[in-house]
Amino acid sequence: MRKLLVVAAVLALAAAAMAQAPANRNANGVGYYVLQVPNPAKMVIDGSDADWAWFDPNYVVTMDQLRSEQDAPMPDPADMDVTFKMGWSPAPENMWYFFCKVHDDTLDIESTDVANPWADDCVNFGFNALDTGRQAGDAAAREYYQPYVIKSPRFLTTPEMIVPSRWDGDPAPWRDFGRAPYAYGAVASNPPEALQFPIWTSDTGGDMFYELKMAIFDWRSPTGPAASTRTILEAGKFIPILVNIEDGDGGWRYDITARSAEATAAAYFSGTTLLGLSDYTSPTAVETSTWGSIKDTFGK
Numbered sequence: 001m002r003k004l005l006v007v008a009a010v011l012a013l014a015a016a017a018m019a020q021a022p023a024n025r026n027a028n029g030v031g032y033y034v035l036q037v038p039n040p041a042k043m044v045i046d047g048s049d050a051d052w053a054w055f056d057p058n059y060v061v062t063m064d065q066l067r068s069e070q071d072a073p074m075p076d077p078a079d080m081d082v083t084f085k086m087g088w089s090p091a092p093e094n095m096w097y098f099f100c101k102v103h104d105d106t107l108d109i110e111s112t113d114v115a116n117p118w119a120d121d122c123v124n125f126g127f128n129a130l131d132t133g134r135q136a137g138d139a140a141a142r143e144y145y146q147p148y149v150i151k152s153p154r155f156l157t158t159p160e161m162i163v164p165s166r167w168d169g170d171p172a173p174w175r176d177f178g179r180a181p182y183a184y185g186a187v188a189s190n191p192p193e194a195l196q197f198p199i200w201t202s203d204t205g206g207d208m209f210y211e212l213k214m215a216i217f218d219w220r221s222p223t224g225p226a227a228s229t230r231t232i233l234e235a236g237k238f239i240p241i242l243v244n245i246e247d248g249d250g251g252w253r254y255d256i257t258a259r260s261a262e263a264t265a266a267a268y269f270s271g272t273t274l275l276g277l278s279d280y281t282s283p284t285a286v287e288t289s290t291w292g293s294i295k296d297t298f299g300k
């Protein structure tokens with residue numbers, strides 16, 4: 001019996017050794033940064049980035065830092081051009097923030113099945129805080145990495161903004177993680193009326209905006225968020241994140257990702273590091289201190 005236990009332990013170690021993140025896991029070769037939100041109370045999840053003026057432009061992720069998940073050629077900017085920014089708030093809010101702008105020749109939100117958003121414009125995103133990797137086919141492993149999709153719910157038969165993507169078995173346990181008070185999402189478009197149509201296009205295209213804030217969990221309990229383990233966000237923390245932006249133009253076109261080809265092959269997420277307020281240069285913090293010195297001058 002004792003010998004069998006030793007053999008089992010050695011096999012478990014071997015399995016753990018096989019499942020390792022690749023040395024380069026990021027499409028940009030270096031990784032991505034998530035900036036601490038200076039004032040979470042001022043953030044409004046509405047699809048407008050008017051409340052993101054504090055964000056250091058050096059950390060905006062652009063197409064040259066992304067790749068095709070299928071290693072296809074990158075789209076022409078007129079067809080699809082993505083920029084996004086990521087933020088985080090410490091306790092007590094303890095949330096991940098995301099704002100993504102997609103310039104697109106054809107805005108497509110035609111699908112009606114909440115379980116199948118993939119042919120449309122959407123963002124597929126997720127967290128694997130313990131960096132377990134994605135163990136395909138193992139339903140329990142989804143407790144560590146379950147991704148979500150955000151898209152406009154306008155034409156969905158079941159109108160939900162943030163839904164679990166590609167679950168194994170029953171999706172019900174994952175749904176509450178995509179709902180308040182654990183997740184808030186908004187989708188907007190330019191021009192605004194484009195979202196009134198299943199498929200909208202123009203000579204110069206349009207823009208889709210996705211804004212999110214969402215709780216991150218080390219482990220998700222099948223009984224729901226209240227019984228799950230929240231990830232405590234703090235400066236310097238490393239969080240593996242999946243960010244895939246899908247382009248449907250009346251049929252699937254592109255799947256643009258932040259992870260490297262090696263990470264895709266090994267089923268790992270790309271790497272992000274949380275930066276604190278003193279770790280980046282905020283344009284609005286500079287304005288605030290300038291205004292502070294002006295006020296000091298007048299006060300003398």
Ligand SMILES: [Ca+2]
Nearest residue numbers: 044046048051
């Ligand atoms: Ca906003």
Ligand SMILES: [Ca+2]
Nearest residue numbers: 079105106249
């Ligand atoms: Ca397109």
Ligand SMILES: [Ca+2]
Nearest residue numbers: 104106248249
């Ligand atoms: Ca599109």
